[in-house]
Every structure is written in C-alpha cells, then in structure tokens.
Amino acid sequence: MVMFKRTTREDTKLLKVVNELLRVLGKEKVLSGIEDRLCYSYDGTKQKALPDIVIRPNTTSDVSITLKVANKYEIPICARGAGTGLSGGAVPLQGGIVFDLKGMNKILSICPEDFIATVEPGVVTKHLQDEVAKHGLFYPPDPSSAAFSTIGGNVAECAGGITGLKYGVTRDYILALEIVLPDGSIINTGRKTLRSVTGYDLTRLFIGSEGTLGIFTKITVKLIPKPEKIDTLAAFFCERDNAIDAADLVIENNIVPRTLEFMDQMSISAVRGYGGVTLDEDVKALLLIDIDGTGENIKHDLSVVESACKKKNALRVKVAETSKEREAIWAVRRSISPALYNIAPHKINEDVCVPRSRIKELLQKVDQLNDKREIYVANFGHIGDGNVHVNIMFKDEPGQEEIAEKIVHNIMVEVIKLGGTISGEHGIGNKKSQFMDLEILPKELSIMKKLKDFFDPKGIMNPGKLFPSSA
C-alpha cells in the first residue's frame, strides 16, 4: 500500500478541493470516505494506492468541471474504467482524484449503414460487441477481460486480445474521440468517417496514452460485418518448435486464423487437472486456433490448418464438433492465468512482442535466462502476432523476487535485441516504466515528454505512469 504523509497545508488544500467539488457536482458524485477510497485503490496488477477523492461523473461536463478544479489546485487525476488493467494504469500512485467512469456507460449510437458506433467510455467492451452483433456487426478487439473491462480503458491502454492477428488491436478501430484536457477544455479528434487524413492524427496520439494526456468522454469505433461462423481446432504437439513451425506453415499457406494461440509445457502442466481439464502427459505444446468466415471457406481453411499441423508432427488434431467442445477447448486457454498460481504464489505477467519470425529465438533466450531453474516460467499467448505472455512465477522465499526481477529485466533486453517491444498490449503504466528507455531512445522519449508537457503542463494527469522516473 502506497501511503503518503501529507502536510497540514496539503490537507487544507484537499479539504478545499472536496468542498468545491461537492458544491459543483453534488454529494452523489463525490466520495471521500475511506471505505470508498479503498474500493478504488487498485487494479488488476494487485497494486494499491489510496486516492483522496473518488469522482463518479455522469457527463462530459462533470469531467470538465472536475478537471478545472484539479488543475487549479494541482491535484493528481487518475481515470479508471473497470480497474482491470495489467500495468497499473488505474492505480492512483500519488493519491488525488480517481475518476470512476463506470457510470458513463451509454451506447450513444449504432449506425449500421455507416459501420460506426459512438459510446461513452464506461461501456463494457463485451456489451458493445453484443449490441452491435444485433445489427450483424462486429467490434473485433477482444482482450481476455472483454466481459468486464471498459472500452475507455481499452482505448487508454490500446488493448489487444486474441483476435489481433486477423483483425488488429483497439487502435485499428478507433475513429474519433471526445477528450477533456487537463484544463477542462473539450476537444474532438478524428472524424466519424471510415477514412480521414485531415491534419495530424491526434486520435492515435491519445490511444494508448494511459490517462496521461486527457480523459475520453466519447469514443467512436469502426465496425465490420460479423463473420457468419467460427470453428475451433486444437493441435497437440510433443515439441515446442513443432507447434511454432506449424503456426508458421498455416500462415505461409495464406490462412490468417481469427485466433492463433500457443501454450508451452509449463502452461500445460499448470492447467492439467485444473477445473477438469484433461491433457495427455506427452503433450508439450498446444495450438488453439479459431477460423471464422462462411461455412465454405472455414471448411477449406480447417483442412489446410489440420494438414499443416500434421505435417509438423502434431500428435493429435481435434476439431470441435459442437459449441460445447469449442467451449471446452477455450476453457483450457482461459484457465492458464489462474492455474499458474498452483505453481507458485507470485506472478509477473509480461506481454512482450517480437517479429513473428523470431518467436523461437525469444523462447530459447527465455530458457537460457532461467537455465538454473531458479524460478518457473510459463509462456503462452498470441503466437500469431509474436505477442508472447512470458509469466515469471516465484515463491515466497527470500531472494526469489530479486531473481525474478533480474530475469524480467534480462528478458526485456533480449526482446529489444530481437527487434521486439516491451509491451504488446498491456501498456506501460508504472509496472514497465523502468524499461521504457530500453526501447525508446532519448530523442524520441524527449519528444513524448514535450507532448506530455504541452497537454498537461502541471503534470496532474496520471503521474508516475508511462515515463521512467528519470525522464
């Protein structure tokens, strides 16, 4: 728990801020009791830091009013969707105000003829997906938290997910944003059209900005026609490299699966027996593949995938015949994260991404870094995009955490050497800010810092995130 000793002067300032916010917003929207602050002190990283005030805005104007006050008194602001992020984005490291945007959860419009929907930031991603599906449309970005994370959080972190290879990530579906800047002014970026090249692309600047530049209050997304059908296939291998080769061969055959997920031996042994999952002992690597489209092309693609897997020595290939079987296959994938805690109680979940062709090298490096087997490493994830979740598991024993952190650092160094990135989809937050300068060179970092200073001169927006503490 991050706690701050405040001076009396700061306390007096806070009291003023609370009173001013109470006056302009009303007591329903301003929470300052310790019980409420505790409930908004964490996110999916399990880190905690107490905010001083929780604001629950309903409208853009509520957000704007709050930011004006915060800016005047220089109070830190941390925006929060569902608080499910994995890099610490929604943890108010320096106290101040947490914006609980869950209340701004209206789908404002769905225009099937324009392939566009406009929503408020607190809309749960799956809810948007379900609603547009009623019009035969599809919002593809599908982070594994889609059923509970919000679209605002997805945009702020530029969330990825399992459909990335074929459909791209959140960034590829955001057309326009309404943003409240730290001084309370409201801007609109982008156009509600499928194309627009007018001026600088401010929309993209804000996507993945992790709440450090402004707060989204309206988000316009691009939609595409919903694929008719999805079929699922699982391929079991006794060698990790075989699985990777099979994935390559699938893509070489011009098949781009909707999802192409990989699990290594450690991930498999973690889920074995978990929640009724059965996997034979000789299975050392696994590919889980979804193919979507129309009945005809699925049939063709499935047969190509199947023969590619067999050509690369798959022990067995299982095509799901029923929705129940499909569900069972995906249950295996979904159970990895919780099941890993059966191996060791602590987990560092990385989301590095390398060029597709270098996955084998990455995994070999990871093996080498842990050649003494001091800790446990499980690798799984979106092998189709080169985005591998390297999960470092360690025990409650002295020295283990240090070893884990050292290995994580070395993995990051190797990733950069391979031409990869330290975060494929979780964002930087405070969890990875120490690695920023491995990837971003001083010149580029200083441009980013200047942009930050331009939009947020007083530095109130989500302080402690994204930039390394030295920057």
Add this chain to the structure above:
Amino acid sequence: MSNDWKNEVSKCSKCGKCHTVCPVFLETHDESAVARGRISLAEALKDKQIGYTEKLRDYVYSCKKCMRCRKVCPSDVDYEKIISALLRGVAENMGIPLLPKIIFRYILPRRILFDTLLKVSSKIQRFIPMKKRGQMRHLPLLFMGKRWIPTLAGKTALQKFRKTRKVENPRMRVGLFTGCLINYIYVDIAEAVVDVLNKMGIEVVIPQRQLCCGTPSSTMGDVKSSKRLAEENRKVFESLELDAIVSACATCTKSIKNDYMHILGPSWKNMSDKIYDISEFIDKFIGDMPGVKPIGEKVTYHDPCHLLWVRDISEEPRNILKKSSRFVDMDMADACCGGGGIFTIIHYDLTLKMLERKVDSIQRSGADTVATNCPGCVMQIADGLAGRNSNIKTTHSIQILQEALKNGETKK
C-alpha cells in the same frame, strides 16, 4: 473463530471478473457493491486500516450472497468465507439490530412461540392497507416491517403432516426439511413433495421438532443463533434413521447441506451427503416416472441463485418439467429475481429492478406458468407478476410433477 477468510482475501487477484455476474453491481456499478470491492475492505480490516463503520456495514449488507462471484472466480476465492466473516465482524462490533436479535435468539428456537407470533402478526396485517407491493422472503425478518407477507396457511406443513403418511413396503424413507416459507405459507409445496414421493414408493417423514435452517441469522452475522439452530436440527435429523433428507427450498438446502459443514464441522459430512434438493433427489433415485402424463400448459423455469450457483443444479428441475409439461426455457433464466432476506429490505429499489427484469423474461417466454425450486423465489416472482396483473402462475416444479402424476391417473 476461524481465520480462513484471511487466506481467501489474499487469493483475490483483483482481476474484476466478479463484475460480470454480480446482480447488485450490474445495477449500481459501485465497486463497493461487488466481491472485489468488499474483499479490499476485508483486507483493510485485516490490516487494521479501517474499523467497523456504518458505511462499511451498508456495503457488507448490500451483498445478496447469491455466490455467483464464487462460481466464476478464476482464482478460486471462497467469497462465502469472506462475506460471512464480514457479517460476523459487523455483528460483533456493531451489534445486531435489536429486533432481529430477539427473533433469532429467542423466537426462532421456539416453534410454538414463532407460530403464535406469526399468526398474530398476520392477523394484524389484515387491518393494515397494502401500501407497498412486495413480500418478505425470509419469514423471520417479517417483524422488521416494510414488506408484507402473503396470507399464512391455516395449518402449517408441520401440523398437517404430524403423522407420517404410511407407504406399503417403502423403497426408501426420507425426511423433509420444510423451511419456514413452506411450513407457514406454501404448505402446498410440502404436500406435493409428500404426494409425489409417496407415489414413487417413498415414505416421507416430516420431523416435528425441526427449526428454521438459520440462514436469516447468518445473513445478519448472528453466528450464535445459527449455530444453535443448526445443533437443534442436527439432533432432530440424526435421531431418525433416514435414507435421505430432501428440501424444496434452495436456500434451506444450501444452508443445511453446505453451511452446516462450516457451522457443525466435518462430523456433519455423513448427513450432508444425504441431503438433496427435491429435483436432485428425483433425478438420482427415481429417474423414469411411468405414471407421468404431461399437462398441457407451457411451463418455464427460473433458476434460484442458491441452487444454480451453489449447487450447480439446473438440469434436474428442467428434466422434471420437460417430462411433466410443455417446457419452454426463458432468456436469462439464471438472472436473480431480486428476493433475498435483509437485502430486500435495505435495497428495495434494486430488488424491484431485478424483479422487473425477471418478469420481463418470464413474459417474453410465452409460458402459462413459471416454476422454480425455491419458495422465496416463488413469493418474489408471484409478487412481480401480480404487480403487472399477469395471468401467469407461479409455482414450484414439484407441483407441476404432482399435477402431471394426477393427470396420468385420470387419463388411464
């Protein structure tokens, strides 16, 4: 007092998946109204960062204890241990409001006193105009006011079945745990259980000295009262040599089968293993029912939280209904009807919202009757349908089976 809950608290990975199922969170979007939020409060209590305050109590009481979150939790956190500890802590540190305390400590353990008081209050109630629509789910909470109960039965189930109906060479002898609602209001449900099981060659004993299962008192964190009730019920049921114990109330079944394991300890295991929801019992021990002739009505089914999310029972009652009626599933059959003890009193507005949604689903299904396996849900849903002047009937699935068996006899 057990400290298990502290381990459970540290297991929570704060992923937020409980957001997807919590019926209260889905209405309010308050982080304080969902398991993850309450777990962080429990954590702060554990670390002595906060104490017991009125606000904390409100947040603890706003849990419906439907246990959906426990079911979907990827980290396998036993939320029930945490919420029970919170309720207990609230009771120990802030006290239990006086009225429920009197009910739990002095009235519930005394059947005759409970009978008399209920009768008196139900009579008084007749003279009070029905201002607020709605009925109480846990009868013992009736004395706290706000919600009205439906007319009490002239004769309670226990009185009606004082003598066990004899069955020639019974293949099994089972005990019925009636529970308060069935005993005092839905005597018909008890009768249906006895009727159906008797026809299957099973003798049904209704032990006269059984008491309330204890859920209302544990809901308020009154561990002492729950323990006393559990011990009394244990004496009653252990003294009889029964092949099984059945209940037609989802909440009572959860209480005596699952909660008593915590209250009474591992020595209850043998008895717990013999406790079944009525549909579960029929599915396991009877299976095919040759005398059944489906009734013509379209019947749909509502999943009671405590049966689906705690016991994972959903197919069994549906199988009964499929055999005995023209069954149609409704959308969101597993959504909470909104009923549930103290919650209904404190959050009456939310209760109504959930109920309205449930009634919408029922009406969309096109059914003539909605069946469920919990008298609390029967009461709540009947209330909601009545509020819309709907002709759809609310009943227990065992009553549909009872009708179908009758139908089979007359059409022979």
